[in-house]
Amino acid sequence: MTPTALLALLAEVERGEMTPDAAAARLVTLPFEDLGHTRVDHHRSLRSGLPEVVYAAGKTPAQTASIFASLAADGVDVLATRADAVTADAVLAQHPEASYNSLARTISLRQSVRELLGHVAVVCAGTSDLPVAEEAAVTAETFGAQVTRLYDVGVAGLHRLLAVRQDLAAADVVIVCAGMEGALPSVVGGLVGVPVIAVPTSVGYGASFGGATALLGMLNSCSPNVTVVNIDNGFGAGYSGVLIARGSAGTGRSASDGAR
Structure with a gap:
């Protein structure tokens, strides 16, 4: 959940376009979502301005893919580091729009639309x-x-x-x-x-x-x-x-x- 997305959600409630109960349902995974093997920190963008990043080394491809999907569903930009080709295949099967850099061993997904800053x-x-x-x-x-x-x-x-x-x-x-x-x-x-x-x-x-x-x-x-x-x-x-x-x-x- 990014600050922009949260403000947009609150604005919808203020305008009467969304009920408080519906907004609460959207926020149910804040501050984190328990996937069983991982507690994904959806609150980090609100605290620090950047979302949580997935360290793929030591995780199974399925675990990395599920964490990646949880973050992607939140609408933030998603990054997984130290990912091998097998892990990348598991993530890209769910998110073909993501990019795998085999040299950097990173899987990245840009979802925000904004001008470059810095x-x-x-x-x-x-x-x-x-x-x-x-x-x-x-x-x-x-x-x-x-x-x-x-x-x-x-x-x-x-x-x-x-x-x-x-x-x-x-x-x-x-x-x-x-x-x-x-x-x-x-x-x-x-x-x-x-x-x-x-x-x-x-x-x-x-x-x-x-x-x-x-x-x-x-x-x-x-x-x-x-x-x-x-x-x-x-x-x-x-x-x-x-x-x-x-x-x-x-x-x-x-x-x-x-x-x-």
């Missing part, structure tokens, strides 16, 4: 970081942000990053995904005057320790506008990026170029 740039150091970057990008797109993808611009070839500097300057928030030593967010942070969300990825050889090296490097960034999410957490970065972009839409600026 601009999120998603940057990744190398092609191996694409699954995490795409998870962030799809998350931001699903929840209504304009997304610019800037991929394979790692610090080993700094000219590649400088070539997209104007694209970075246009964003309200920048998400940077990198493995190995995790240096890219610090460099990006020095180029832009907006929040940078760093995402360490589990990409690299033995001493990368599954992304721990990148994580520690990002936590110790000398760029004060850099904040860090968990290893491989593209979803968390995309979700937070949407909230930041919504609050600062139109104010993105480059540290050296000034206001746009």
Whole structure:
């Protein structure tokens, strides 16, 4: 239940187009719906502005499909993350209008009609970081942000990053995904005057320790506008990026170029 949908429902009651009992029946699943295996939080959009998201890993395809259907029936935009192809088939059988991104392992369904609000740039150091970057990008797109993808611009070839500097300057928030030593967010942070969300990825050889090296490097960034999410957490970065972009839409600026 979105704030817009709730207000429309109350307006129908006020105009006499719907009885209070009928409205109450529509709200019967608030604040949550018990599916037996899951209690779906239909109240989250009203509390935080974005609906609950389905983490598909560890759930059966049938469980994910039923949760997805419950959220879809509420009229909100729906996102499932870490979904394999079998799970995607189960969801798409019920919702053929949904989209499966096999690289990001996401299933998304846009149901709201609204103008894009806020601009999120998603940057990744190398092609191996694409699954995490795409998870962030799809998350931001699903929840209504304009997304610019800037991929394979790692610090080993700094000219590649400088070539997209104007694209970075246009964003309200920048998400940077990198493995190995995790240096890219610090460099990006020095180029832009907006929040940078760093995402360490589990990409690299033995001493990368599954992304721990990148994580520690990002936590110790000398760029004060850099904040860090968990290893491989593209979803968390995309979700937070949407909230930041919504609050600062139109104010993105480059540290050296000034206001746009």
